[in-house]
Amino acid sequence: MSFDVNNILYGWYPYICLSVFLLGSLVRFDTSQYTWRSGSSQLLRKRQFRWGSNLFHVGVLVVIGGHFAGFLMPDWLVKFLMSPAQHELVAMVVGGLAGIIAIIGLSLLIHRRLIDPRIRNTSHQWDIAIILMLWAQLALGLLTVPVSAAYMGTPLFEILVAYVKGIVLLQNNVAQLLIGTPLIYRVHIFLGFTIFLVSPFTRLVHVWSAPVWYLGRPGFQIVRTRNNYVRPRRDQSLDVTDLSTAPAADKSYRSGVGD
Numbered sequence: 392m393s394f395d396v397n398n399i400l401y402g403w404y405p406y407i408c409l410s411v412f413l414l415g416s417l418v419r420f421d422t423s424q425y426t427w428r429s430g431s432s433q434l435l436r437k438r439q440f441r442w443g444s445n446l447f448h449v450g451v452l453v454v455i456g457g458h459f460a461g462f463l464m465p466d467w468l469v470k471f472l473m474s475p476a477q478h479e480l481v482a483m484v485v486g487g488l489a490g491i492i493a494i495i496g497l498s499l500l501i502h503r504r505l506i507d508p509r510i511r512n513t514s515h516q517w518d519i520a521i522i523l524m525l526w527a528q529l530a531l532g533l534l535t536v537p538v539s540a541a542y543m544g545t546p547l548f549e550i551l552v553a554y555v556k557g558i559v560l561l562q563n564n565v566a567q568l569l570i571g572t573p574l575i576y577r578v579h580i581f582l583g584f585t586i587f588l589v590s591p592f593t594r595l596v597h598v599w600s601a602p603v604w605y606l607g608r609p610g611f612q613i614v615r616t617r618n619n620y621v622r623p624r625r626d627q628s629l630d631v632t633d634l635s636t637a638p639a640a641d642k643s644y645r646s647g648v649g650d
């Protein structure tokens with residue numbers, strides 16, 4: 392076991408991030424399901440939202456799909472389909488174009504969130520932090536494209552693929568593979584794992600639910616009453632079948648719950 396900085400950042404840190412990602416998401420799902428949402432503000436500045444959101448989601452889904460296919464496809468299948476140079480070219484061209492589309496969309500979303508005071512005031516700090524992190528990650532990813540082009544024909548791309556595969560397959564000493572690689576890749580990889588680390592604490596958890604399950608979730612409605620309705624204590628969850636604690640006159644309360 393090696394304690395050098397490279398090994399801590401690229402050997403241990405990824406597993407800390409992935410563990411927090413998995414366990415944190417599970418705990419959040421178990422304890423606070425109704426905070427499990429994208430926190431959308433789509434009713435405000437609709438046009439900009441629609442363009443930004445569509446461009447970002449299409450682009451980022453292709454990039455992430457490309458990362459999975461490009462980095463985790465078994466070696467024999469890659470060799471069967473294309474040469475290493477073609478593999479790298481596909482990653483750069485498809486990933487690059489999708490990355491540009493995603494960053495344009497995300498820039499629109501960031502502009503909208505920061506410029507419109509109504510949206511800004513209803514945003515949590517994490518809402519802003521996570522979109523800025525994603526923007527930085529896309530920008531770093533895009534900056535790797537010219538570097539990859541300059542290193543075309545060298546084993547660099549295969550080394551990066553071997554590193555990502557090694558992390559996923561729990562191989563030993565994979566961090567060493569990154570020693571001597573250009574800094575831009577290492578920063579991109581570090582931020583990538585950091586996004587996994589923070590995502591259970593942000594609106595990004597909604598990626599687990601995409602695309603169908605989240606939409607099929609039974610609805611809920613928050614209803615406020617003007618009467619002096621005594622709230623159930625924190626530890627006393629509201630039993631929707633027993634509305635005896637609600638004021639009889641407040642019919643809206645009855646119709647609201649569980650609709």
Ligand code: HEM
Pocket residue numbers: 451454457458479482483485486487489490491525528529531532533535536539548551555576579580583584586
């Ligand atoms: C732990 C997670 C991640 C790892 C290990 C990772 C790794 C990499 C590597 C090694 C490259 C260079 C590939 C090449 O030489 O062609 C790359 C490129 C790129 N990455 Fe990531 N990445 C991660 C997460 C992300 C995320 C979350 C985004 C988007 C928000 C992203 C966006 C990009 C883009 C746009 C490129 C350039 C185009 C491409 O080659 O696909 N990456 N990434």
